[in-house]
Amino acid sequence: MKLVGRIPVEPLDDERLTNIERRIVTGASEASVMRPVRESRIPMVLGFAIIAVVVMCAGLAGWRLRGADAPAALAQEVPLQIQTADHRSTLDIGDARIESTPSTVYTVTRPGGDGVLVAMTRGKVELEVGKRGKRAPLVVRAGDTDVVVVGTHFTVDFGDGTGDVDVRVTEGVVRVVRHHQETRVAEGQAWKTQRGLIAIAVEVVELGPDRGHSGSDTVEIDLSKAPDVLHDRVAKIPDSRIASAGSNAGTASHQVGPGPEDVRPRRLDSTSDPRLDLKTLIRTQLVLPALDVKEPDPTKAISIYRNTAAFQKGDEASLAIYSMAVVQALKLGRTGDAEQTLELYVRRFKGGPEYLAALWLRVRITCLRDFDNVCRQAAYTYLHEAGDTPTSRIAERITMSR
Amino acid sequence: MAYVEDVLLVDRCLTGEPAATRELFRRHRARVHASLFRVLGNNRDMDDLLQEAFLQVFQSLRGWRAEASLSTWIDRVAVRVAYRYLSRRGRRVQTDPIMDDELAVAPLDHGPGARRQLARDGVKRLYAVLDELSPAARLAFTLHEIDGRSIAETAKLVGSSVTATKLRVWRTRKKIEQAAAADAVLREFLEPAGADVIPFDDKEAS
Numbered sequence: 001m002k003l004v005g006r007i008p009v010e011p012l013d014d015e016r017l018t019n020i021e022r023r024i025v026t027g028a029s030e031a032s033v034m035r036p037v038r039e040s041r042i043p044m045v046l047g048f049a050i051i052a053v054v055v056m057c058a059g060l061a062g063w064r065l066r067g068a069d070a071p072a073a074l075a076q077e078v079p080l081q082i083q084t085a086d087h088r089s090t091l092d093i094g095d096a097r098i099e100s101t102p103s104t105v106y107t108v109t110r111p112g113g114d115g116v117l118v119a120m121t122r123g124k125v126e127l128e129v130g131k132r133g134k135r136a137p138l139v140v141r142a143g144d145t146d147v148v149v150v151g152t153h154f155t156v157d158f159g160d161g162t163g164d165v166d167v168r169v170t171e172g173v174v175r176v177v178r179h180h181q182e183t184r185v186a187e188g189q190a191w192k193t194q195r196g197l198i199a200i201a202v203e204v205v206e207l208g209p210d211r212g213h214s215g216s217d218t219v220e221i222d223l224s225k226a227p228d229v230l231h232d233r234v235a236k237i238p239d240s241r242i243a244s245a246g247s248n249a250g251t252a253s254h255q256v257g258p259g260p261e262d263v264r265p266r267r268l269d270s271t272s273d274p275r276l277d278l279k280t281l282i283r284t285q286l287v288l289p290a291l292d293v294k295e296p297d298p299t300k301a302i303s304i305y306r307n308t309a310a311f312q313k314g315d316e317a318s319l320a321i322y323s324m325a326v327v328q329a330l331k332l333g334r335t336g337d338a339e340q341t342l343e344l345y346v347r348r349f350k351g352g353p354e355y356l357a358a359l360w361l362r363v364r365i366t367c368l369r370d371f372d373n374v375c376r377q378a379a380y381t382y383l384h385e386a387g388d389t390p391t392s393r394i395a396e397r398i399t400m401s402r
Numbered sequence: 403m404a405y406v407e408d409v410l411l412v413d414r415c416l417t418g419e420p421a422a423t424r425e426l427f428r429r430h431r432a433r434v435h436a437s438l439f440r441v442l443g444n445n446r447d448m449d450d451l452l453q454e455a456f457l458q459v460f461q462s463l464r465g466w467r468a469e470a471s472l473s474t475w476i477d478r479v480a481v482r483v484a485y486r487y488l489s490r491r492g493r494r495v496q497t498d499p500i501m502d503d504e505l506a507v508a509p510l511d512h513g514p515g516a517r518r519q520l521a522r523d524g525v526k527r528l529y530a531v532l533d534e535l536s537p538a539a540r541l542a543f544t545l546h547e548i549d550g551r552s553i554a555e556t557a558k559l560v561g562s563s564v565t566a567t568k569l570r571v572w573r574t575r576k577k578i579e580q581a582a583a584a585d586a587v588l589r590e591f592l593e594p595a596g597a598d599v600i601p602f603d604d605k606e607a608s
Contacts, residue, residue, distance in 0.1 A: 001575060001592050004550035007525055009439045012449070020453045021427055027453075028415070028423040028460035310405045313471050317405060348409055348467065 080108045084123065096129040096138055105161075117141060122161030128153045129172075145193065148175040154185075164193035170388075188388035278371075278397060282364055285391045287330065288357035290323035298331035315353055321345045322354035325361060335365045356386050363395060371401050408472040415463055427456055430473060434480045441484045441544040443529035451487060455480040474558075481541060481559045488537035524591020531581045531588070535574060542567045543574035 012020075082091055084104045091098045093108060096116060100106065104123025111117050115136030118125065120143075129138050129149050140147040142158040142165040152172025158165055167176055168190040176183045176191045185191045190198050295301040305327070308320035322345055329338035338361070345358045359382040367375035379398035386392040411429075414422035435452050442451070458479050466475050532540050538560060545556040546567070557567040582589040 001547070001578070003528075003548045003592075006521075007440055007528075007548050009436045010444055012435060012452070016449055017431070020431075020449055020456075021424060023453055024427055024456045024460065025420050025423045027457045028418075028420075306406070310407075313405060344409065344413075347413070350467065 082106050082108065095132065095135070096127055099126040099128075100124065111136075115139070120156060120158045120161070122158055124155060124157040124159075126153075126155040144178060146177040148177060152187075165191075166193075167191040188392075278394070278401065279368060281394055282367055282398075285360070285364070285394065287326065287361055287364065288322070288354060290326040291319050293323075298327045301327055301331075318345070318349045318352040318354055321349070322358050322361075325358065329361060329365050335369065338365055356382070356389075359385055360391055360395075363391075363398065367398055371398065376401070405471065412463055412466060412472065415460065423460065426459075430476050431456070433473065434476060437477060437480055437545070437549055438484055440548045441481075441541060442487070443525075443532070447487070451483060455483040458483060474555075478559055481545070485537050485541060485560070488540060520587060520590060523587045527581075527585055527588040528578065528591065531578050532574075535577070538562065539570045539574050542570035546571050547575070 082089070082098075082100065082105070084100045084102055086102045088102065089100055091100070091108070093116065098106075098108070098118060101124040104125060105121035106123070106125060107119045107121070109117045109119070116138040118127070118138070118140045120140065125140065127138070127140065127149070129152055132138065132149075138149040140149070140156045142156055143161075145165045145167075147154070147156055147167050149172075152169060152174055154167060154169040154172070154174055156165065156167050167174065167185055169185050169187055171187055173184060173186045176185055178193070183191055183197055185197060192198060290301070291305070293301050293304045295304060302324050305320040305324040309317045309324070312320065321341060325338045325341040325345060328334045328341060342358050342362045342365075345352075346355070346362070349355055349358075359378070363375070363378045363382050366372075366378045369375070376399050379395040383392050383395040383399060386395070411422055411426055415426055431452065434455055435448070438448065438451050438455065439445070442448070445451070455476075459476050462479065466472065470478075532544065535543070541560050542556055542562070545551045545559060546553055551559070553564055553567055553571070556571075557564045560567065562570075578588075578592070582592050
């Protein structure tokens with residue numbers, strides 16, 4: 001049975017095609033100015049009827065349950081002891097989700113009815129807590145340390161239950177209370193018993209020559225000893241702990257050739273001046289190099305990238321377009337063209353492999369030109385997308401710069 | 403430069419530029435129409451379906467993320483439109499009906515005119531069998547066996563696994579072979595006697 005090419009397609013005549021085209025052009029222009037409104041499949045009367053029935057049922061249920069205790073599974077003050085076996089487990093208590101690593105032991109109670117106390121014996125928990133509004137805060141107690149939460153996402157590592165406590169906040173803010181001393185730990189920061197408040201930065205480790213080896217490492221920046229530079233709105237920050245990890249060897253293989261500006265990552269010298277100019281700091285941050293196409297001439301390299309982008313898709317196209325922007329900006333100094341290419345990249349490859357690198361390159365280009373609104377907007381976008389990285393701390397400073 | 407051109411064209415479409423919309427439609431209409439035709443057969447709703455497919459494309463154009471090529475993405479939208487149409491209509495599609503007298507086995511003439519007529523009848527009977535299938539099975543079979551797409555591409559287009567798609571194609575083939583066993587015209591169309599396949603060009607079809 002061979003049917004390919006044997007079923008003739010009856011062509012549409014020109015008049016029909018013109019009519020369809022006209023209707024599509026009209027429909028498309030309408031779609032571009034307004035979001036499509038979903039037609040309700042339920043007639044309005046039926047909708048009202050359903051709502052009425054639901055309200056009646058809710059009223060009846062409320063009447064039947066009047067005087068009963070709060071319905072939440074953990075509303076009672078009876079402690080609920082959790083002991084995680086040899087796999088991660090998740091406990092949903094309604095107003096928070098507690099995920100625990102293997103061998104974690106903790107107890108959940110609701111002191112005062114609406115508060116939550118997670119008392120840890122050992123192990124590590126990760127919590128996602130909804131906004132608590134006027135309810136009493138959720139407290140994680142690890143030994144002599146209390147982590148007070150109003151609505152956030154964080155982890156508390158109590159190790160074997162005898163040592164230090166490690167609190168890491170990925171979203172929102174928590175208060176850590178120990179020995180009557182309170183520390184506010186914000187998103188991207190951590191708190192350790194011995195070290196106090198620290199900033200956690202995720203740093204991308206060098207990409208291998210085949211781009212298959214990438215990873216991340218965390219860099220801890222002591223904030224308790226350093227000046228509060230992230231909030232003083234002055235364009236100087238200490239550089240001592242924001243060092244680039246990884247070797248330059250892998251990066252060098254991606255170079256397109258010598259150009260007006262070296263894009264290799266440079267290490268910041270921890271013994272150098274603790275304060276650096278913001279522009280200098282931007283220059284020192286890693287720019288993901290362009291794809292090595294063994295072409296020393298940047299213009300020819302751009303042609304190669306352009307061809308790759310034309311005939312490839314997905315990751316290959318993403319890398320080619322990003323590489324085009326890198327060479328335009330850093331080899332040819334055509335920052336305007338590079339910005340346009342990056343705009344195209346950001347629109348088309350949101351979340352792509354070089355997405356963050358493209359956002360950072362945009363920050364670099366715009367902010368080395370001037371700390372204006374364009375630069376701040378680019379920095380804000382990077383900050384929003386990148387989360388916690390060394391460069392996002394710089395982006396944060398840029399957004400606060402005047 | 404097709405890929406970059408597509409990206410730029412989509413950007414222009416997203417700004418609501420009518421010329422860009424027209425260009426995108428003209429660039430892809432023949433392929434989409436051919437796919438819909440091969441899936442659904444000669445169909446009186448074809449104009450509406452083509453229009454619906456492209457309206458869907460323009461409404462969701464913002465969702466195209468250049469991970470797949472634009473043509474693949476448009477094909478996926480068109481296949482979804484075809485699927486919805488098949489589901490809405492049940493298993494019966496408004497293909498040209500087969501008259502009772504056509505069902506009778508006509509003496510097989512070997513002249514060119516008779517062979518073309520036989521081909522036309524064969525197509526009708528083939529789609530009559532396809533009308534009895536589930537939308538998913540019909541899509542899998544027609545996209546692979548008639549539209550000539552690979553199993554992997556077909557699976558991607560219909561949103562099923564490769565194994566499920568293979569199974570659907572295989573089952574459909576068995577059904578068609580069963581139907582052909584009882585229908586000489588269909589049998590002759592599927593396995594033409596002699597080396598030549600039955601000629602059936604576009605001009606005559608129209």
